[in-house]
Amino acid sequence: MKSILIGLAALSAAVGSVPAQAHVVLDKPEARIGKTFKAVLAVPHGCEGAATVRLTVQVPEGLIAIKPMPKPGWTIDVKKGAYARAYKFMHGADLSEGVKEISWSGRLEDGFYDEFTFTGFVADTFKAGDVLPIPAIQDCEKGTAKWVEIAAPGQDPHALKYPAPLLRMTSAEPPRGVAKGDIIVSSGWSRATPGGAKVGAGYFTVTNTGREPDRLIAASADIAETVEIHEMSTRDGVMVMRPIEEGLPISAGQTVALTSGGIHLMLTGLKAPLVEGKSVAVTLQFERAGKMAVLLDVLGVGAQAPGGQPDGAKAEHAHH
Known part of the structure; x- marks a missing residue:
């Protein structure tokens, strides 16, 4: 086969x-x-x-x-x-x-x-x-x-x-979420931030259902001064954070999860705290699919992602 x-x-x-x-x-x-x-x-x-x-x-x-x-x-x-x-x-x-x-x-x-x-x-x-x-x-x-x-x-x-x-x-069960062109964005979420905090993070899953590769090249949100695509990794026992300046590639047929402790969106210069139970509006810019408006559900300060993903927010915010 x-x-x-x-x-x-x-x-x-x-x-x-x-x-x-x-x-x-x-x-x-x-x-x-x-x-x-x-x-x-x-x-x-x-x-x-x-x-x-x-x-x-x-x-x-x-x-x-x-x-x-x-x-x-x-x-x-x-x-x-x-x-x-x-x-x-x-x-x-x-x-x-x-x-x-x-x-x-x-x-x-x-x-x-x-x-x-x-x-x-x-x-x-x-x-x-x-x-x-x-x-x-x-x-x-x-x-x-x-x-x-x-x-x-x-x-x-x-x-x-x-x-x-x-x-x-x-996949046997197609992903649910916001779709544009061949791109589907689903399971968007964030964590609540305490008053005065200037940094937040965003996570979601993106699926490319098409025949051609695409790339997440930028993001923005009214609630933050800047939104960047960041990658977290451990090198020689030290946690390292870096922006993915070339964008995040999404191959044809591929699903990529932005997760706590891995690739994620970093919202800096927050103009207001992220409040549990509310949503954060984020605009994603894809190379082929174009702009997509998505909502990130705000969970509790120490919450895990839907599905029980480990909590990595403390490490992310400590690094920044």
Whole structure:
């Protein structure tokens, strides 16, 4: 399975001589791990004006219990085979074989658009952020387009002539919080500060659900003169705090937690104390997603983070 995951291996495949005007893509390029999914492949054109007569989809390992949707005027052929391993399915069932390839045969004129659909189940062997290519072969009355190319690490997938449709794996339970673009910010919190305190801290979790990396480059809050992204670490037994001036990278499919005792927001020059039971409004600036307004729930002075995270506030504030 790993050999077909994006970033773990690059697939180089020959393609036909048909120039691509638009790509064959998945209507919804995400699926949740351990859940059923529906894949809709959009075919926007034929081959140099020639009608499409067959679309063949190769099902990647780890997508199981596949069922294609019938299309009026088209016939469906499926090829079944053994999986590389047995997979857990619903109601405690184990599946060791299933559909490995689907072919729809019919006729779609070059001047028309159509969709080809199949459903299935995502095995729990994936991790959030894994990306599967869904190789698709488009046969036309004249010519063939093989949508099977995969970008090498660091290569822009948009530069490929015949890119394979991609399906990104997401967590079984999607994160809840404020979303903008591909970024989701959740579980924001802070600690109450005593009167006269000039320093506070902020914590939250940020998830990048997209295909491209992003970066948290700045933050601000009306209640503080400055808000910086800081990192705390221990070197030679000494706790060291430093600002992350280059910003915090959030890779595609990655979740990063800002925590007490680790990476966090440092609010300096507080204009008023942080009061337990209230919220602090903070604006985050991402390189791709742009600005996001989030709220940090203010807990007690010595409170732990939701979920029982250890208390590291004293060390942070003592350092400052």
